[in-house]
Amino acid sequence: MNRKEIDFIFKVVKKAREESSVANVTFFEFIKEENVLKAIFRYRNDIFMEHNEFVFVGDTNSFYDAIISGNDFFSKRGKSVYFYIPFLFRSRLIENQIRIFVFRLERFDGKRFSVRDIRRFKNVISNSMKDFDLVEFEIMKEIYTKNVKIATSLGTIFTRSLTQKDSFKYLMRGLENIFGFDRIRLYRVDETRNILYGVFSIDRTSMINDISNDTVEMIKGLSSLVDILLSKDDIVVKDYIIYLPLRIDQKNIGMLVADNLLGVVHIKNYDIDLLKSFASLLALAIENIILFEKIEEISLYDELTKLPIRRFFNQRISEEFYRAKRFNQPLSLIWIDIDYFKEINDTYGHQVGDVVLIEIATTITRTIRKIDFPCRWGGDEILILLPQSSKEHALGLAKRLIDEIKKIKIDLSSFGISKVINLSVSIGIASYPDDAKSIEELLNKADEALYWVKSHGKDGVIAYSDLIKENDK
Amino acid sequence: MKLWILNDYNYSKYLYFKNISDEFLKEKNIKIDIEIKTRESVWESIFSFNGNKEKIADVFEVPHQWVGLLKRLGLILSTDLLCDLNSFNFFSFLKKTIYPDFSSKSFSLPLYFEAVSLFYRKNDIKKYITPTEMKDIKWNDFIILCEKLKNSSRVKDYYPLDNTNICGYITSDDVLCSVLNRNDGYFSDDGTVLEFHKDEVLSAIKDYIDLSQKKYLPLFEENFFEREFIKKKLSNMAFSFRRDLVDNEMDFTRFPDVIKRNYELVRSFNLVFSSSTEEFSEIKIFIEWFYKPENIINLAKVMKVFSPFKDDLSKYLSKKEMEHYRDIFSRGWLCDSTVVYPTFEKMFNEFLYKKCLDIVNERIDYSDFKKDLMEIKALVEYLVVSY
Numbered sequence: 001m002n003r004k005e006i007d008f009i010f011k012v013v014k015k016a017r018e019e020s021s022v023a024n025v026t027f028f029e030f031i032k033e034e035n036v037l038k039a040i041f042r043y044r045n046d047i048f049m050e051h052n053e054f055v056f057v058g059d060t061n062s063f064y065d066a067i068i069s070g071n072d073f074f075s076k077r078g079k080s081v082y083f084y085i086p087f088l089f090r091s092r093l094i095e096n097q098i099r100i101f102v103f104r105l106e107r108f109d110g111k112r113f114s115v116r117d118i119r120r121f122k123n124v125i126s127n128s129m130k131d132f133d134l135v136e137f138e139i140m141k142e143i144y145t146k147n148v149k150i151a152t153s154l155g156t157i158f159t160r161s162l163t164q165k166d167s168f169k170y171l172m173r174g175l176e177n178i179f180g181f182d183r184i185r186l187y188r189v190d191e192t193r194n195i196l197y198g199v200f201s202i203d204r205t206s207m208i209n210d211i212s213n214d215t216v217e218m219i220k221g222l223s224s225l226v227d228i229l230l231s232k233d234d235i236v237v238k239d240y241i242i243y244l245p246l247r248i249d250q251k252n253i254g255m256l257v258a259d260n261l262l263g264v265v266h267i268k269n270y271d272i273d274l275l276k277s278f279a280s281l282l283a284l285a286i287e288n289i290i291l292f293e294k295i296e297e298i299s300l301y302d303e304l305t306k307l308p309i310r311r312f313f314n315q316r317i318s319e320e321f322y323r324a325k326r327f328n329q330p331l332s333l334i335w336i337d338i339d340y341f342k343e344i345n346d347t348y349g350h351q352v353g354d355v356v357l358i359e360i361a362t363t364i365t366r367t368i369r370k371i372d373f374p375c376r377w378g379g380d381e382i383l384i385l386l387p388q389s390s391k392e393h394a395l396g397l398a399k400r401l402i403d404e405i406k407k408i409k410i411d412l413s414s415f416g417i418s419k420v421i422n423l424s425v426s427i428g429i430a431s432y433p434d435d436a437k438s439i440e441e442l443l444n445k446a447d448e449a450l451y452w453v454k455s456h457g458k459d460g461v462i463a464y465s466d467l468i469k470e471n472d473k
Numbered sequence: 474m475k476l477w478i479l480n481d482y483n484y485s486k487y488l489y490f491k492n493i494s495d496e497f498l499k500e501k502n503i504k505i506d507i508e509i510k511t512r513e514s515v516w517e518s519i520f521s522f523n524g525n526k527e528k529i530a531d532v533f534e535v536p537h538q539w540v541g542l543l544k545r546l547g548l549i550l551s552t553d554l555l556c557d558l559n560s561f562n563f564f565s566f567l568k569k570t571i572y573p574d575f576s577s578k579s580f581s582l583p584l585y586f587e588a589v590s591l592f593y594r595k596n597d598i599k600k601y602i603t604p605t606e607m608k609d610i611k612w613n614d615f616i617i618l619c620e621k622l623k624n625s626s627r628v629k630d631y632y633p634l635d636n637t638n639i640c641g642y643i644t645s646d647d648v649l650c651s652v653l654n655r656n657d658g659y660f661s662d663d664g665t666v667l668e669f670h671k672d673e674v675l676s677a678i679k680d681y682i683d684l685s686q687k688k689y690l691p692l693f694e695e696n697f698f699e700r701e702f703i704k705k706k707l708s709n710m711a712f713s714f715r716r717d718l719v720d721n722e723m724d725f726t727r728f729p730d731v732i733k734r735n736y737e738l739v740r741s742f743n744l745v746f747s748s749s750t751e752e753f754s755e756i757k758i759f760i761e762w763f764y765k766p767e768n769i770i771n772l773a774k775v776m777k778v779f780s781p782f783k784d785d786l787s788k789y790l791s792k793k794e795m796e797h798y799r800d801i802f803s804r805g806w807l808c809d810s811t812v813v814y815p816t817f818e819k820m821f822n823e824f825l826y827k828k829c830l831d832i833v834n835e836r837i838d839y840s841d842f843k844k845d846l847m848e849i850k851a852l853v854e855y856l857v858v859s860y
Contacts, residue, residue: 034830036693047487049509050480054641056693056833080697182520183859203860205547261856262542262812263520264819 001029001040004142008135013043013103016124020117022105026051030067030086030100035059037067037102067100072118079110083118087125093136101129143270150178154278158285167289172202179271180204181242181258185211187225188254188290194218196226196255204262229255235276242267244275246283253287302376304354305361313375313383320373320387321439324432332394332431334384335446336364336401339424339458341380348412348421355410356423363404368397383446391431391463398427398461426453427461435464474503474752474759477510477533479742482639482696483717485775493763501762503755512536516819519548531750532759537567537741538818540581541574541810545860549745552579556760563781566805570741573810581743582764583781585773587714588739588801589650591615595724597709598622608726612654612680615729619689619710628706634690635711637718641693642829643681645818649808650712650738651681654731657806659821664811665857669850675843682825685832692829714740716794717777725797736806741781813856820849 013025024044028037039053057064066073066086073084083105091097103125105113157174168186176184185201196218198211216223220230228236228243229252236243240263244256258275260267275282300312308316317333324331338360345353357380364374364382373385386394402425410421428450436442445464452467453460462470478490487509494505508530510518518529529548543549552558558571558579567586571579591610598607601621606614622633638647645659652659655673660666668674684690691708711718712728719725727737746756766782773780774789779798786795808814824845831837 035834036830044484044487047484047491047509049487050511050514052480052511052513052640053696054693055695056641056830058833075695077695077697082695180521201859205545260520261852262816262860263516264816264823265517265520 002135002139004135004139005132006040008132009101009129010041010043010048012125012128015128016103016121017043019124020120022113022117022121024106024108026053026104026106028053028055028102028104030057030102032100035064067102070100079108081107081110081112083113085118085122085125087129089129089132091136092133093140147270147274150274151278153178154281158281167292168199168286169202169208171285171289172200172208173206175256175258176202176204176206179258179275181267182260182262182265183258185214185257186254186286187214187257188286189218189229189252196223196229199254225255225257234279235272237267237272240264240266242272242275244279244282246279246286248280248283248287253283253290256282305357305376305382307361307365307374307376307382310375310377313373313377313385316373317385317439320385321432321442324387329388330390330431330433331442332386332389332391332429333442333446334386334394334398334401335377335428335430335443335450336360336382336384337426337450337454338380338382339426344421348415348417352410352412352415352421359408359410360405360423360425363408364401367401367404372397389431391429391434391465394429394431395461395463398429401425402427402459402461424459426450426458428453429461429463431463431465474532474755475506475508475528475530477508477515477530479515479534479536480509480511480639481776483776486772489772489775493768497759497762501758503758505759516815519543519546529747529749531747531752531756532744533747534584534742535581535745536815537570537573537581537583537743538808538810538814540570540743540745541576542812542815543745544573544576544580545812548748549580550748550750552582552746555746555757556582556764561764561781562783564783564802564805566739566802566807567741567781569807570743570810574812581745582760583741583743585769585776585778586739586741586781587778588737588798588805589712589714589728590725590797590801591710591728592713592718592723592725593710594722596722600625604724607724610726610729612729612731616687616689619684619687622709623687623689630691630707632689632691632708633710634684635708636691636694637711637713637715639696641696643685643690643692643825645821645825646714646738646740647712648678648681648821648825650728652677653736653738653806654680654729654734657735658808659817660809660811660814664809664814665854667817667850667853669843669846675846678846679839679842682828682832685829686837692833715777716779716790719777719791719794725794727801735804737801737804739802739805739807741807811857812860813853816856817849817853820852824849 009027013027016022017025024042026042027040029040031038035057037055037057039051042049042051057067063073065071066084070086070088075082075084085103085105087101087103089099089101091099103121105118105121107113153174157171160170172184172186181204183201183203186199187196188199189196194217195215198214201209201211216226218226218230220227225243229245233245240261241257241259244258245252246254246256300308302309320331323329338356341353341356344356361374361376361382364384368374368384371387375383377383386397405423405425408423410423412419412421428446428448430436430442430445430449432442435445449462449464449467452470453462476490478486490507494507498504515533515535535543540549552571563571563583567583570583571581573580593607595604598618602610602614602618610618619633623631638644649659652674655677656668656671659668659674661668685692750756766780766785769780769782770785770788780789786798790798828837
């Protein structure tokens with residue numbers, strides 16, 4: 001029962017009690033499908049108490065007959081005397097809806113209720129309950145207003161999600177805040193691998209979890225998720241779970257799964273309707289995010305090596321340099337040049353040169369930390385920005401990279417050449433604040449260090465501060 | 474400051490808290506707004522979504538097994554911030570209600586606890602069983618006793634047992650008494666497996682439901698509890714978690730055993746403190762003022778329950794009760810307060826509600842019994858993994 005309905009009926013009971021001398025009342029609603037009276041509250045000597053009591057009414061006895069026909073019923077046990085007054089409420093707003101409310105007057109002294117008290121109590125009930133329609137109307141109005149608000153909020157979320165950093169997370173948080181599900185999970189279809197894979201889940205504490213391990217092949221019968229997606233259903237609701245296939249022009253792009261499993265709360269019909277009506281917009285928003293990510297990837301990442309390009313690096317180095325200065329932390333820069341890259345290109349062709357670049361970029365990506373930021377600076381030069389890292393840390397990483405890159409063997413047989421080539425790199429390092437006070441200085445010093453290695457036999461590493469010492473020798 | 478207390482058939486509980494609120498206002502000049510809530514209603518407030526969220530009370534009473542979930546949802550404060558737990562000498566078995574879900578931080582304070590016993594009218598049953606046999610009665614003998622009592626009564630609406638569960642049907646806690654006869658609770662020790670796959674657990678659940686099916690225990694009756702155990706001619710025994718049935722005509726013993734039960738079921742009701750409260754300092758003052766043994770003992774006396782303070786038993790229990798309950802408390806056992814336990818309980822209660830409805834409608838059918846329980850098991854274990 002809705003809180004507004006309870007408040008209204010409580011006021012009616014209070015008034016009825018004031019006009020009669022009935023001290024104690026328990027209010028029930030009759031659940032017809034179960035033949036049970038479900039208590040909602042008690043009013044006992046001026047104290048309002050929510051109450052849980054279920055009374056089986058049966059379907060063949062005089063109690064049942066009295067309740068469904070709106071006649072009074074009397075019950076007594078020991079000194080407890082109960083008098084039931086049913087009230088049949090016919091809704092004018094919802095067609096064919098009849099609700100049966102039951103007021104139980106209680107005495108604990110073994111005495112009967114006076115006819116006058118019962119009459120007065122019933123008069124108040126029948127006069128005041130006429131206005132119960134107004135409560136229903138208010139509740140419907142509230143749902144309508146809420147739906148309009150949700151529609152507006154969803155529109156805003158869908159449009160803003162494109163411009164937000166971490167767009168998926170933003171979208172999911174927005175949905176969670178609006179609908180208040182216990183958890184929402186987002187799945188995407190990977191057409192090339194023919195799988196449905198998890199992206200994120202978000203729960204009511206706004207905690208976001210990676211569910212990328214949750215993958216299933218897009219084959220019918222393997223999982224209920226896939227079966228629902230491959231069916232033509234717009235939306236599937238199973239008790240506490242709602243499955244919303246995301247489709248654009250009948251093409252499956254993913255699935256949104258929302259559940260109220262933890263709270264064991266059934267999903268409300270108006271939430272289902274709203275989600276259903278926004279399903280195509282939601283799918284569009286998700287498709288847009290995917291496209292946006294692709295465009296971002298193309299414009300900020302090198303197509304061949306998948307490493308960020310110089311423009312992206314310049315943006316990032318400014319942020320990191322500012323952070324290093326602000327929090328007084330070290331920042332290092334590694335500048336890598338592939339040894340004899342021009343010769344490889346000239347001798348074996350650009351295709352082999354491309355393979356070399358891809359292999360080295362992959363090795364670098366695999367070896368660095370998550371916070372490190374690599375970049376294809378141009379040609380065969382690769383830079384790595386190392387936040388919160390001193391010269392010593394950078395040297396350690398550079399030596400590991402040299403070792404790892406030496407392990408790469410490029411087999412040229414697929415190019416029709418019977419040869420395996422080995423690779424090596426030259427590396428220069430500069431660090432903030434020891435070697436440089438500005439971004440330009442940091443780049444210049446790392447480049448100077450690299451130049452020294454290249455001019456001293458290649459295949460090695462030196463930090464700028466050590467280069468000074470070398471030069472001083 | 475807003476305080477929610479759980480509804481109870483015992484009206485004195487509300488009078489007690491009203492009195493506490495009046496005294497607190499008088500002594501500390503802080504007003505407490507008390508609301509009486511059902512578990513269902515508190516649950517709805519917890520899970521109502523942001524748009525319509527009813528503000529949760531600053532302080533509220535919950536069954537102890539909810540504390541882990543409330544902590545996980547970030548809804549309650551650590552009591553480490555509010556008081557010094559070392560100053561309270563609580564029963565050691567209540568520790569897991571204070572530190573939920575294997576946490577090292579405390580998140581609730583026990584308010585009172587209950588322990589199950591079998592109460593019976595000694596004069597009514599002496600024809601069928603001796604006092605010595607009754608003292609350590611086994612489940613099978615208990616069922617025989619119920620059958621004898623039922624057959625010997627010619628009174629309409631007679632049931633050997635009265636149903637003391639306020640809501641009128643059988644709930645998870647009732648059945649747990651029976652499950653403890655055959656298994657150490659519903660879950661495995663690490664809380665990850667719901668042991669509905671075990672035959673002994675299924676039999677224990679059915680054992681308890683059968684009490685109603687065999688018409689030993691009534692269901693969905695009108696609630697007359699406020700006048701205490703008044704069904705003198707309509708029943709002779711009752712399981713109760715409280716001491717409310719103790720009088721001169723009654724005797725009490727342990728819940729009937731099957732072989733040798735390891736534990737005795739105890740359930741605690743605790744106070745928790747909302748993490749979104751704006752009345753932090755008032756809560757601190759309230760705890761310091763309220764959590765004195767005399768206040769807590771008074772509540773235990775009024776509600777006929779037990780004080781969480783270890784040293785208080787002699788202050789409100791008779792010698793005979795002391796003997797009985799000391800033995801029970803020495804093996805006191807509470808279900809774990811894990812994140813998913815309340816969800817499990819809610820699902821299981823829905824299952825039991827339906828089964829009870831089927832019994833009163835005389836359409837009980839056990840063909841889907843195991844299947845339905847296995848569905849609950851699958852959902853609950855999925856939640857264990859997810860949360």
